[in-house]
Amino acid sequence: MSDSVFHCKDLSKHYRKVQALKHMSFRLERGKIYGLIGNNGAGKTTLMRIIMGLAFPTAGSIGLFGRREEREIVRSRRQIGALIERPVFHGFMTAEKNLEVLRILKGIPDKNAVAETLALLEMTDTYPYRHFSYGMKQRLGLAAALLGMPDFLVLDEPINGLDPNGIRSIRELLVSLNRERDMTMLISSHYLEQLYHLATDFIIIHEGRLLEQISKQELAERCSRYISIVTDQPPAAVAVLEGICGEQELKVFPGNEIRLYSADLKPEALVKALSQNGVGIGQISSKGVSLEEYFAALVGGGKLA
Numbered sequence: 001m002s003d004s005v006f007h008c009k010d011l012s013k014h015y016r017k018v019q020a021l022k023h024m025s026f027r028l029e030r031g032k033i034y035g036l037i038g039n040n041g042a043g044k045t046t047l048m049r050i051i052m053g054l055a056f057p058t059a060g061s062i063g064l065f066g067r068r069e070e071r072e073i074v075r076s077r078r079q080i081g082a083l084i085e086r087p088v089f090h091g092f093m094t095a096e097k098n099l100e101v102l103r104i105l106k107g108i109p110d111k112n113a114v115a116e117t118l119a120l121l122e123m124t125d126t127y128p129y130r131h132f133s134y135g136m137k138q139r140l141g142l143a144a145a146l147l148g149m150p151d152f153l154v155l156d157e158p159i160n161g162l163d164p165n166g167i168r169s170i171r172e173l174l175v176s177l178n179r180e181r182d183m184t185m186l187i188s189s190h191y192l193e194q195l196y197h198l199a200t201d202f203i204i205i206h207e208g209r210l211l212e213q214i215s216k217q218e219l220a221e222r223c224s225r226y227i228s229i230v231t232d233q234p235p236a237a238v239a240v241l242e243g244i245c246g247e248q249e250l251k252v253f254p255g256n257e258i259r260l261y262s263a264d265l266k267p268e269a270l271v272k273a274l275s276q277n278g279v280g281i282g283q284i285s286s287k288g289v290s291l292e293e294y295f296a297a298l299v300g301g302g303k304l305a
């Protein structure tokens with residue numbers, strides 16, 4: 001299978017008066033989770049609609065899974081699951097019945113697909129869709145996208161309307177699908193901190209143009225995000241911290257300061273681990289700019305502090 005899941009070259013899309021996408025060229029690789037970032041009206045949904053064949057380019061070309069020919073692209077879309085604008089579900093049917101209708105419409109032969117997807121999303125509800133909360137509707141939308149276990153998942157604002165627990169469980173599910181099934185994802189969200197934890201790479205667009213494609217590692221370096229710990233027992237602290245993050249993510253500075261360059265670490269967890277091992281902490285703080293600040297600086301054409 002090609003390592004390229006999606007590519008576009010000089011892709012432009014005009015609506016009557018609006019140029020929604022302007023000469024975009026980039027490539028999405030298998031196994032990565034791409035966070036798609038842009039202000040309202042930047043062109044995120046338009047790009048996703050083009051990937052799914054719900055809108056068509058005015059100029060330029062696209063390819064899916066390394067295939068460029070129109071007929072092959074249409075066929076390749078069977079390998080993609082998408083949540084773009086909520087699908088139309090039947091109000092009088094349960095989640096299971098709605099998914100069963102979709103399974104038949106999509107031509108997915110595996111009769112266990114519905115049960116498998118419901119189990120993944122922990123949806124056991126047996127009442128009709130019209131009584132679903134906003135969050136449950138959102139989960140069913142995600143279930144519909146996952147039906148048949150696609151190779152590529154395209155999600156437009158999937159965590160909108162979910163409470164913090166809901167967001168965490170969806171995030172964990174997406175990460176495990178990515179790791180265990182090598183599922184590639186393109187996910188847009190205005191919750192940049194959440195997206196930061198989930199994505200491995202970022203596509204940043206502004207007013208229809210691609211501003212930047214950047215990996216999380218590059219971003220972390222550029223934002224120089226780190227946790228600073230000041231302690232009077234550096235060797236003991238290093239021994240504990242190395243058990244939590246990799247040796248390469250940790251540096252000792254003069255003044256008994258240790259810096260941890262790992263994106264997912266929480267200061268509270270570090271404090272707990274250090275105190276459990278009898279290591280005293282003078283000071284602990286998160287430093288550097290957030291993804292939100294980085295994005296604002298990029299879009300504003302400004303420089304990062």
Ligand SMILES: Nc1ncnc2c1ncn2[C@@H]1O[C@H](COP(=O)(O)OP(=O)(O)OP(=O)(O)O)[C@@H](O)[C@H]1O
Pocket residue numbers: 015016018019020038039040041042043044045046047
């Ligand atoms: N069907 C349409 N007809 C005319 N203009 C459209 C249409 N769909 C989108 N647009 C315009 O194209 C531009 C890009 O819209 P798009 O929905 O792709 O942005 P977005 O980044 O998804 O925004 P949001 O974050 O608000 O969802 C906007 O100016 C929008 O008004």
